[in-house]
Amino acid sequence: MPEGPEIWRTADNLNKALTGRKITDFYFAFDELKDSEPKLKGQKITNVEARAKAILTYFEDDIVMYSHNQLYGKWMIPEDGKQPETNRSLRVAIHNKQGSAYLYSASDVELLPRNKVEDHSYIKKLGPDVLHPNTTKQDIAKQYFSDEFKNRKLTTLLLDQGFVSGIGNYLRSEIMFYAGVNPRQKLREYSREEKEELAKATITLSERSYETGGITNDASIVEALKRENAAYSEYRHFVYNRTGDRCHKCGTVIEEEKTGGRKIYYCPSCQIND
Known part of the structure; x- marks a missing residue:
């Protein structure tokens, strides 16, 4: 399982590919999140950050996507933007005019109001994240x-x-x-x-x-x-x-x-x- 440094590097790569760019299309594999696809389309991502082994993706309407890769989850950001050829199960896809990011095999994806992030059952139990910029x-x-x-x-x-x-x-x-x-x-x-x-x-x-x-x-x-x-x-x-x-x-x-x-x-x- 990737550790904090690897998760933070993934967050960095997602920031480069997604932050500040208008979303042209959005895909969720989870039925309970399907209704949110059109709401996220047209928005911009304002920031992506790691929390221990989870990733938080912030949207401009104060919605946050929580994702945890567990053992097998993996984000892929192909240089050509085309969906990778893989046997993994696609869970999330985020597209903009410059490229795309794909989350495969992750079993834990949720949408949260920004003001509820710290109350999430995983987040609230965490000790200080050693790589978070606010940690001293x-x-x-x-x-x-x-x-x-x-x-x-x-x-x-x-x-x-x-x-x-x-x-x-x-x-x-x-x-x-x-x-x-x-x-x-x-x-x-x-x-x-x-x-x-x-x-x-x-x-x-x-x-x-x-x-x-x-x-x-x-x-x-x-x-x-x-x-x-x-x-x-x-x-x-x-x-x-x-x-x-x-x-x-x-x-x-x-x-x-x-x-x-x-x-x-x-x-x-x-x-x-x-």
Whole structure:
């Protein structure tokens, strides 16, 4: 499933293709939304933004389309504007004179009044979105120091969208490595300095992944490995999905553990201090 950086990049692409352009045609696959097609035709989209793993599309009449890709949903914006050839099920299509955007396979699409967005059952449960322009460093740090989460295991907590939204499985392992913390502890077991490092890592790696298109590794390491003709999978991350490979920082073999049904990856030397 795409994580926050990928969803925000999708929102960026939708903004480029749709924002400020008059809609010439609109399509919903859902019967309950069909009556809204003619109402949206002729309007302009004013903004598209991500909220964790959902996307909000704002129309000029104060209507907002909420869409969540779940596991299989995907937006496609073909350069020629023609509908892509795919076996996926088309859910939404938005057309203007310059091009089109198509949403495939998503099962969760709704129209909301703008003033009801924050009351949506998914949105209202979210913690601060690490990549949202209104989120501050203090907002993220506050979560790590909150008593509300202190008894939660960090590996589970980092996947909880009510803690910090936009974090998924690859960012989880990368954040713990970058902060240099033991992944086996509860939040209350970390020192103040470690919590500060976790907050810093959460912001730094989320922003880095957004800016680079998915790379969380340090730029200096990436460039060095590229000069050695390393594959993308070898230089993209510090530890995620690198079981059995050497840590880029210390040379120790990367290990994995399963927690909550999903794998985490870590460097025993950099993170475990038994």
